Amino acid sequence: MALLHRANLNRRKVLIGILGLASAVLLVLPSGVSDKIRVWVAPIFQPLQGIAQGWSRTISTRARQIREGLEGASTESLASQLRTLQNKYVQQQHTRAEKEQQVKDRTRINAELQSDAILGTVPFHTVPAHVISHDLAVRAGLIIDVGSNRGVRQSDIVVDCFLDKGTRAGLARGQPVITGAGLVGVVKTVGPVTSLVQPTTDPQSRIRAMVVRMRGGRFRPGAIAIAQGSADGRRIVLKAVGRGEDVRVGDWIVTAPVADAPLPPYLILGRITRSELKPAALLYEIEAAPRSRLQTLRQVYVLSVSKAKDKTKHSNRIPKPAR
Amino acid sequence: MRWYFFAVIAFVTVILQTTFFTTGSMDINISQQSVLPDLLLILGMFVALSCRPFEAAISGWFLGFAIDIYSSAGRLGLAAIIFAVCLSGLACIRGEIVKTRIVTQFIVALAVTFVVHLIRYMALYGMGESVMGFWMAVRISFFDGVYTAVLAPYVFWLVHKVRGPLRLPAGA
Numbered sequence: 001m002a003l004l005h006r007a008n009l010n011r012r013k014v015l016i017g018i019l020g021l022a023s024a025v026l027l028v029l030p031s032g033v034s035d036k037i038r039v040w041v042a043p044i045f046q047p048l049q050g051i052a053q054g055w056s057r058t059i060s061t062r063a064r065q066i067r068e069g070l071e072g073a074s075t076e077s078l079a080s081q082l083r084t085l086q087n088k089y090v091q092q093q094h095t096r097a098e099k100e101q102q103v104k105d106r107t108r109i110n111a112e113l114q115s116d117a118i119l120g121t122v123p124f125h126t127v128p129a130h131v132i133s134h135d136l137a138v139r140a141g142l143i144i145d146v147g148s149n150r151g152v153r154q155s156d157i158v159v160d161c162f163l164d165k166g167t168r169a170g171l172a173r174g175q176p177v178i179t180g181a182g183l184v185g186v187v188k189t190v191g192p193v194t195s196l197v198q199p200t201t202d203p204q205s206r207i208r209a210m211v212v213r214m215r216g217g218r219f220r221p222g223a224i225a226i227a228q229g230s231a232d233g234r235r236i237v238l239k240a241v242g243r244g245e246d247v248r249v250g251d252w253i254v255t256a257p258v259a260d261a262p263l264p265p266y267l268i269l270g271r272i273t274r275s276e277l278k279p280a281a282l283l284y285e286i287e288a289a290p291r292s293r294l295q296t297l298r299q300v301y302v303l304s305v306s307k308a309k310d311k312t313k314h315s316n317r318i319p320k321p322a323r
Numbered sequence: 324m325r326w327y328f329f330a331v332i333a334f335v336t337v338i339l340q341t342t343f344f345t346t347g348s349m350d351i352n353i354s355q356q357s358v359l360p361d362l363l364l365i366l367g368m369f370v371a372l373s374c375r376p377f378e379a380a381i382s383g384w385f386l387g388f389a390i391d392i393y394s395s396a397g398r399l400g401l402a403a404i405i406f407a408v409c410l411s412g413l414a415c416i417r418g419e420i421v422k423t424r425i426v427t428q429f430i431v432a433l434a435v436t437f438v439v440h441l442i443r444y445m446a447l448y449g450m451g452e453s454v455m456g457f458w459m460a461v462r463i464s465f466f467d468g469v470y471t472a473v474l475a476p477y478v479f480w481l482v483h484k485v486r487g488p489l490r491l492p493a494g495a
Contacts, residue, residue, distance in 0.1 A: 012377045019384045019407065026391075026400030034399045041392050045337060052342035060348040 126301040129163040181291035182268030199294040201229040208256040238286035358466040376414040383410035432475035436468035
């Protein structure tokens with residue numbers, strides 16, 4: 001048994017020695033000889049390699065298709081996310097610009113309203129609102145003043161305007177709708193989330209107004225009259241101004257500072273563009289252009305004044321109209 | 324061990340290595356270098372963990388020679404001697420390794436592949452057969468080791484299923 005074991009051990013040692021020697025011989029062989037041996041031995045593997053390579057190509061093609069599909073989906077997903085983020089960014093930019101403009105407008109409006117001549121210390125707040133749609137107002141007796149041969153243009157038709165705020169935002173009937181340029185309308189009906197506004201150029205609009213004149217470099221109060229919209233809904237007509245008054249083109253029309261007026265005083269309605277006094281007439285024919293038309297606006301502010309307003313305490317100093 | 328059966332298994336493994344795990348197919352490209360698993364080394368590791376150093380050296384030599392044959396780079400006998408030495412060394416310490424645990428198989432495969440491939444790349448560089456520098460060789464050897472270690476438990480399991488026909492020693 002020991003002899004057998006020793007014989008086995010010797011056999012192993014010889015084998016290890018042979019393999020070591022073979023390795024040394026192979027290492028020192030010239031590369032040309034090594035390549036020839038490779039070429040000579042390679043055919044042993046070729047039959048099975050041919051079969052396996054077909055499977056290998058199929059698996060590689062399938063793996064590449066899956067990888068390209070995943071990369072494509074990932075790229076598409078990323079591109080879609082990028083587009084969404086870009087749209088959100090643009091929306092945010094737009095919203096921010098709108099908010100900044102609102103802040104500027106409200107600061108300016110508040111500064112003007114807080115002057116002694118208008119509201120003074122009476123508490124008030126402005127509710128920003130958007131004009132969301134225009135409603136065609138069909139009225140009995142309303143004449144469309146262009147002939148049928150000319151056609152009808154929508155801008156000649158009086159429209160009421162909807163705002164995107166209602167009672168939930170604190171709006172109420174009769175509240176003035178203003179912009180930095182002045183009064184553009186009055187809240188007519190109010191719903192929970194929307195309101196209908198009657199423009200100052202509406203023929204059925206009636207506002208107590210006052211003419212403000214610039215004479216000798218100073219603003220002076222003028223006649224108090226009724227401002228209503230023209231038939232075409234594009235201008236303001238001033239009614240009941242007697243021939244003894246001094247009214248000229250270029251004078252301003254503002255809400256009248258009278259005790260029973262529903263609107264705050266000195267809100268600019270427009271500027272007089274025509275002032276005619278016919279020889280035998282008792283009253284002026286006065287037309288004014290509104291500073292801005294509600295139909296062309298998108299952002300407006302609804303003025304809400306505290307009910308404790310004391311309408312008698314108005315200064316005689318007339319505020320300068322904003323440019 | 325039944326060497327002729329082992330030769331058949333080694334032959335099939337060479338076919339798989341040269342067709343499925345080759346550049347352009349199932350390889351991973353890192354820094355313009357192909358990272359491939361070494362199935363023959365996994366087979367050699369199985370023998371080294373199951374058999375005595377003598378059998379590990381013999382099987383390692385022939386497996387390394389197979390790599391020298393199908394590899395276009397390097398001298399014949401280089402991988403053979405490296406495999407034989409490293410696998411016989413592994414066989415010497417196999418008693419300390421719990422070879423049935425997958426974590427152990429992973430770590431052993433990673434370490435042995437890293438050492439064998441690093442020695443081979445450095446030897447090729449020294450012979451002028453390769454331009455891969457030391458750190459590049461370290462990185463590629465490491466990734467080769469990881470790829471090999473991932474497949475090692477599966478190959479071990481497959482070869483373990485045929486340990487009967489292989490007539491591995493008891494406890495393999």
